[in-house]
Amino acid sequence: MSETVCRRGVPLMGTLVTIDVVGNVVGHGLSQGPAQLEAAVERAFGWFRQIEECCSRFEPRSELVRLSAHVGVPVPASAILYEAVQFALTVAEETGGAFDPTVGSAMEMRGFNRDYRSGRPVHSAPEHGGAATYRDVRLDPHRKNITLLRPLLLDLGAVAKGLAIDMAAHELRPFENFAINAGGDIYVSGHNPQGGPWSVGIRHPRVPDALCDSLLVSDRAVCTSGDYERRCPAETGPDAETDGHHILDLRAARSVSSARSGCSAHAAASVTVIAPTAMLADALSTAAFVLGPAEGIALLERLGVDGVIISPTLERHATRGMRSDYEPSGSTILPDAEGPASDCPGGSDRPGRAN
Amino acid sequence: MKLLQTAKTCALSLAILPLAGAALDFDLSRWIVLISAAAMVLAIGIFVGLQTIRSRREYHPPPVEAGAGDRVSNRLVVLSSVAVLAIYSAGYFRTRSAADQLAERVARQVAARTAPVIAPAPLPAPPAASPSSQVPQTSPRLRKKNAPGDTAPASTADSSSYGLGTPAPAPPSAANDSAANDEQGSANSFSASDYRPGARLKDGRYQGRGSSPHGDIVAEVVIQKGQIVYAGIADCLTRYSCSVIKHLPQQVVERQSIDVDLVSGASESTSAFQDGVAAALARSQAVSRAQ
Numbered sequence: 001m002s003e004t005v006c007r008r009g010v011p012l013m014g015t016l017v018t019i020d021v022v023g024n025v026v027g028h029g030l031s032q033g034p035a036q037l038e039a040a041v042e043r044a045f046g047w048f049r050q051i052e053e054c055c056s057r058f059e060p061r062s063e064l065v066r067l068s069a070h071v072g073v074p075v076p077a078s079a080i081l082y083e084a085v086q087f088a089l090t091v092a093e094e095t096g097g098a099f100d101p102t103v104g105s106a107m108e109m110r111g112f113n114r115d116y117r118s119g120r121p122v123h124s125a126p127e128h129g130g131a132a133t134y135r136d137v138r139l140d141p142h143r144k145n146i147t148l149l150r151p152l153l154l155d156l157g158a159v160a161k162g163l164a165i166d167m168a169a170h171e172l173r174p175f176e177n178f179a180i181n182a183g184g185d186i187y188v189s190g191h192n193p194q195g196g197p198w199s200v201g202i203r204h205p206r207v208p209d210a211l212c213d214s215l216l217v218s219d220r221a222v223c224t225s226g227d228y229e230r231r232c233p234a235e236t237g238p239d240a241e242t243d244g245h246h247i248l249d250l251r252a253a254r255s256v257s258s259a260r261s262g263c264s265a266h267a268a269a270s271v272t273v274i275a276p277t278a279m280l281a282d283a284l285s286t287a288a289f290v291l292g293p294a295e296g297i298a299l300l301e302r303l304g305v306d307g308v309i310i311s312p313t314l315e316r317h318a319t320r321g322m323r324s325d326y327e328p329s330g331s332t333i334l335p336d337a338e339g340p341a342s343d344c345p346g347g348s349d350r351p352g353r354a355n
Numbered sequence: 356m357k358l359l360q361t362a363k364t365c366a367l368s369l370a371i372l373p374l375a376g377a378a379l380d381f382d383l384s385r386w387i388v389l390i391s392a393a394a395m396v397l398a399i400g401i402f403v404g405l406q407t408i409r410s411r412r413e414y415h416p417p418p419v420e421a422g423a424g425d426r427v428s429n430r431l432v433v434l435s436s437v438a439v440l441a442i443y444s445a446g447y448f449r450t451r452s453a454a455d456q457l458a459e460r461v462a463r464q465v466a467a468r469t470a471p472v473i474a475p476a477p478l479p480a481p482p483a484a485s486p487s488s489q490v491p492q493t494s495p496r497l498r499k500k501n502a503p504g505d506t507a508p509a510s511t512a513d514s515s516s517y518g519l520g521t522p523a524p525a526p527p528s529a530a531n532d533s534a535a536n537d538e539q540g541s542a543n544s545f546s547a548s549d550y551r552p553g554a555r556l557k558d559g560r561y562q563g564r565g566s567s568p569h570g571d572i573v574a575e576v577v578i579q580k581g582q583i584v585y586a587g588i589a590d591c592l593t594r595y596s597c598s599v600i601k602h603l604p605q606q607v608v609e610r611q612s613i614d615v616d617l618v619s620g621a622s623e624s625t626s627a628f629q630d631g632v633a634a635a636l637a638r639s640q641a642v643s644r645a646q
Contacts, residue, residue, distance in 0.1 A: 035596065035598065079445035080442050167439060170443055276436070277435040279438065303431060305429075
């Protein structure tokens with residue numbers, strides 16, 4: 001029997017970040033002492049601050065915003081920014097642009113331009129920044145330079161929090177059993193206080209405070225993207241399902257509008273991805289959300305990670321390994337989709353709605 | 356494997372049949388029969404081989420039934436893991452300029468060694484012998500735990516320290532209260548390069564931040580009558596524990612200087628602490644110049 005020896009929560013990155021470390025008091029399960037644990041937890045929180053300071057598009061002095069001021073010239077980047085951008089661009093290539101880190105300008109145009117700390121509107125996007133794609137960003141792996149080929153504003157919101165979780169997990173690795181929860185993006189390691197795998201619930205996309213699934217996970221990150229978070233003030237519809245939200249599908253907008261201001265993806269209600277790293281799970285949950293059940297599940301299967309996609313009609317699409325590896329029998333309350341995922345309503349064939 | 360065995364069988368048959376024919380002194384008709392048989396064996400071998408190759412091309416790996424950890428293998432996993440290690444190796448972004456400050460720091464250390472101590476006056480008496488008005492909130496229990504040379508009076512005011520060094524005393528007078536309060540959170544205002552050895556120090560409590568590739572250290576000093584009566588680590592943000600340099604604050608007080616001993620295996624943390632103390636003292640000097 002173990003017990004939680006450390007539980008701390010700090011508001012960071014616009015959410016509450018909590019860290020739980022589990023040890024075995026009787027058997028001295030912690031490989032290091034309380035002082036080392038306290039220092040490691042402090043460093044773990046420090047990574048969230050550092051990465052937010054570097055990658056925030058709401059902070060005018062952040063490295064990310066300063067990068068957008070230099071177009072056409074190589075800009076030396078810190079390790080945090082370079083690695084985050086490199087990973088985001090790689091995911092963009094893997095997903096054919098469904099995931100696109102150059103979405104910053106479109107996000108600003110749609111009203112996601114308020115600093116969550118001060119509530120004040122910020123304007124960081126360059127003029128005509130909405131026409132760029134991820135192909136307009138070049139990386140120099142030798143000099144660690146980033147070059148923007150045209151005016152654009154990067155948005156690393158879909159990878160930065162995951163990266164921070166991974167860095168925090170790296171700091172806590174000597175303690176073996178811990179859980180990091182950053183507003184629903186979770187990494188769990190080892191066992192829980194009861195000695196078993198950690199139980200991670202998936203929020204019901206339409207019923208607040210209700211879970212639609214429960215997973216048993218260990219040494220994995222679980223990240224969820226849902227249309228119920230961060231509603232868009234610039235795009236509202238007659239019902240909740242068509243209201244705008246923070247996950248944009250730039251591909252659909254590209255085919256409809258030359259302005260490329262983006263439109264909210266409506267192919268899914270929520271996507272949960274289980275992956276070895278939080279940055280990967282975070283990015284792929286966003287990408288699969290844009291792609292929808294058919295292409296999304298295919299993407300996750302191709303990349304060898306597991307996930308669950310809840311369609312707008314509340315049908316459940318899961319990868320093959322979900323139930324056998326993570327789900328205790330009967331843990332989900334939503335019906336599985338019948339037949340191939342492409343047949344379900346709200347699939348990826350559903351056209352995106354232009355702004 | 357099956358293809359290889361078939362090829363071996365065919366080759367062996369083709370080699371044995373002519374030898375058998377030669378040994379039995381066959382005539383032409385029998386040689387024709389023998390060669391025909393060898394050709395048939397070769398044809399059968401080629402047919403079997405082609406079937407094997409075709410079936411191999413059409414082979415689909417069955418779904419892996421092993422645990423989830425065996426299913427995950429792609430370059431994105433590798434890339435994200437490498438990113439963590441790369442960032443961890445590079446240290447905090449904020450401290451990337453630490454290497455650039457190395458030459459400046461070395462020069463400053465040399466200057467500090469040759470310069471007189473901060474104040475020519477003799478070291479102040481230990482706080483235990485000081486008037487209580489100068490060291491309010493002193494805790495006898497904590498004072499008893501201090502090392503003999505530790506001149507810092509104890510206080511419970513500093514809750515952010517990592518238990519290293521000793522807690523800072525309250526400012527010596529009400530006039531300094533406002534100044535001390537002003538210093539809270541101003542650790543980033545001055546850098547170590549602003550420090551001028553020998554310059555006059557203003558009484559009060561000051562903090563300064565020093566950087567290293569492994570993270571920052573926020574040092575705190577308390578000045579009374581122009582002397583450093585306390586030095587400590589207010590915040591240890593390095594990825595390594597600051598316990599290895601916990602004796603350095605005492606040296607700052609004893610020597611009235613930032614010129615502390617280098618700690619083997621913790622040279623970066625030592626330098627970060629020195630920079631933090633220097634930045635705090637620079638703040639004190641700036642306040643003194645302003646008045």
